[in-house]
Amino acid sequence: MVCLICVCSSDEQEHKIPVYGQYTVAPHHSGVYPVHEPMYKMWKEVWGVKTTSTEEYPKLMPSWQRRGFIHSGVMVLPRQTCGLFTTTIFASDYQGGLQGLDNAIQGGETFQTLLTTPISIFMTHLSNYGNDRLALYMLESLIRFMKCWTNLKLLTLPPVELGFKYFEMFPQEKEPIWTNPCDYYRHKELWPVNKTCDRLPDFIIVGPQKTGTTALYSFLSRHSSLTSNKPSPKNFEELQFFNSNNYYLGLDWYMDFFPQRNKPNSTFLFEKSANYFDNEVVPKRVAALLPRAKIVVILMNPAKRAHSWYHHMRYHNDPTALNTSFYDVITATKDSPSKVKTLQSRCLTPGLYAQHLVRWLDFFPAKQIHIVHSDELKNDPASVMDSLQKFLHVQPHVNYARHLRYDPVKGFYCVVMDNGQTKCLGQSKGRKYPPMDSASEHHLRRYYRKHNTNLSKLLASFNSEVPDWLKQELKELTSGKS
Numbered sequence: 001m002v003c004l005i006c007v008c009s010s011d012e013q014e015h016k017i018p019v020y021g022q023y024t025v026a027p028h029h030s031g032v033y034p035v036h037e038p039m040y041k042m043w044k045e046v047w048g049v050k051t052t053s054t055e056e057y058p059k060l061m062p063s064w065q066r067r068g069f070i071h072s073g074v075m076v077l078p079r080q081t082c083g084l085f086t087t088t089i090f091a092s093d094y095q096g097g098l099q100g101l102d103n104a105i106q107g108g109e110t111f112q113t114l115l116t117t118p119i120s121i122f123m124t125h126l127s128n129y130g131n132d133r134l135a136l137y138m139l140e141s142l143i144r145f146m147k148c149w150t151n152l153k154l155l156t157l158p159p160v161e162l163g164f165k166y167f168e169m170f171p172q173e174k175e176p177i178w179t180n181p182c183d184y185y186r187h188k189e190l191w192p193v194n195k196t197c198d199r200l201p202d203f204i205i206v207g208p209q210k211t212g213t214t215a216l217y218s219f220l221s222r223h224s225s226l227t228s229n230k231p232s233p234k235n236f237e238e239l240q241f242f243n244s245n246n247y248y249l250g251l252d253w254y255m256d257f258f259p260q261r262n263k264p265n266s267t268f269l270f271e272k273s274a275n276y277f278d279n280e281v282v283p284k285r286v287a288a289l290l291p292r293a294k295i296v297v298i299l300m301n302p303a304k305r306a307h308s309w310y311h312h313m314r315y316h317n318d319p320t321a322l323n324t325s326f327y328d329v330i331t332a333t334k335d336s337p338s339k340v341k342t343l344q345s346r347c348l349t350p351g352l353y354a355q356h357l358v359r360w361l362d363f364f365p366a367k368q369i370h371i372v373h374s375d376e377l378k379n380d381p382a383s384v385m386d387s388l389q390k391f392l393h394v395q396p397h398v399n400y401a402r403h404l405r406y407d408p409v410k411g412f413y414c415v416v417m418d419n420g421q422t423k424c425l426g427q428s429k430g431r432k433y434p435p436m437d438s439a440s441e442h443h444l445r446r447y448y449r450k451h452n453t454n455l456s457k458l459l460a461s462f463n464s465e466v467p468d469w470l471k472q473e474l475k476e477l478t479s480g481k482s
């Protein structure tokens with residue numbers, strides 16, 4: 001199916017050109033992509049715009065890879081180029097003159113665009129109508145040629161209906177994928193001059209949950225050359241941008257949490273959101289926006305992580321966790337209540353480390369990913385901070401042995417403040433709860449066995465040592481204990 005619409009920009013009534021409401025285009029594409037939020041806001045609130053089109057998403061070239069997306073309730077459709085620009089007023093202005101235009105129509109680029117693009121949207125300028133009616137000539141000739149030489153059925157729809165049709169045909173395109181406006185020269189030109197691409201993180205602590213992410217975040221925040229995001233009103237230190245509906249709030253929303261750097265590279269910006277690690281869409285989204293960002297992962301025995309997470313849910317009064325034992329959660333079957341199955345999945349899935357790491361490796365080279373071992377972070381945080389600083393290439397290199405002190409009451413290392421006193425994490429970090437029962441331990445050892453074996457093979461690619469807990473697991477495996 002091929003749909004054609006033809007849109008012009010002004011003076012439509014004078015020239016009796018059909019005008020469709022709720023559709024608009026932005027001059028020179030500015031503000032459509034990269035998204036300029038105030039424009040979408042106005043479109044939505046003042047004019048009730050429902051659909052627009054651009055050639056710029058995700059990039060101008062190659063034209064057959066242009067895609068659509070929906071942002072702030074506005075359907076953005078991919079637009080094709082017909083070669084009629086503001087300056088192409090007469091046929092003689094077309095590249096190659098009238099012959100060039102006819103060639104493009106009769107089997108050339110314009111014909112091929114229609115042939116290979118299921119929904120084609122062209123925009124032409126009023127000047128092409130107002131002078132020798134070049135646009136009408138082009139479209140009429142093209143349609144006549146298509147009808148004569150192909151058996152394609154040509155259909156047309158008004159823009160809003162076309163938008164609905166487009167996303168019915170390509171529902172996977174509804175979600176936008178944000179890229180860095182400064183990574184592509186055309187996007188940079190379209191990005192408002194008062195904006196910067198500098199307010200984006202250089203590295204991200206991606207989790208998983210309960211591995212010590214908050215401790216690492218607080219230690220890093222003490223470094224004079226590292227600056228974390230401002231707290232989010234909803235999730236405190238976690239922005240949860242790449243893994244949640246916050247992503248649809250757009251780039252401006254995300255960048256507003258980061259400070260403007262005094263000068264480029266003057267400080268390293270970072271964020272941590274512990275749910276990023278095991279979320280399927282996150283690596284792809286991070287790589288699209290921050291292809292050079294470094295990724296920090298913290299790993300611990302997945303069985304212990306699951307146990308800690310279960311107690312975290314009980315602490316947060318999750319009714320299912322309060323009413324179901326740990327053992328019953330982790331051994332839930334397809335016949336168990338759906339809430340228990342959901343809890344089980346959220347409890348156990350993040351611990352399938354190898355599977356998640358492989359997904360990150362689809363989008364980032366191993367040298368951009370740093371593995372921290374949670375037990376080392378607990379017992380010898382200064383060493384962890386030492387290698388992490390080397391990995392980040394951050395200056396000055398801080399000796400954290402002077403900035404962290406073991407607090408016997410808390411039972412963890414805490415930050416030494418300027419007044420010499422220690423500041424520990426709150427009571428929700430490092431809670432006291434009963435040890436794991438042996439039946440659960442046994443079950444989880446079997447559950448994670450294959451994944452842990454895969455992890456041990458994978459760690460070499462990250463230049464990471466095999467941690468003691470994993471050595472132990474592998475030993476028990478070879479001795480046939482599990």
Ligand SMILES: Nc1ncnc2c1ncn2[C@@H]1O[C@H](COP(=O)(O)OS(=O)(=O)O)[C@@H](OP(=O)(O)O)[C@H]1O
Nearest residue numbers: 209210211212213214215274308412413429430431
């Ligand atoms: N220095 C220090 N202080 C306090 N807690 C520390 C520290 N280092 C590591 N840990 C361990 O961190 C566990 C909580 O992990 P997270 O911060 O990643 O949890 S969360 O996902 O953000 O909820 C927390 O898990 P629980 O002991 O199960 O509460 C701690 O064991």
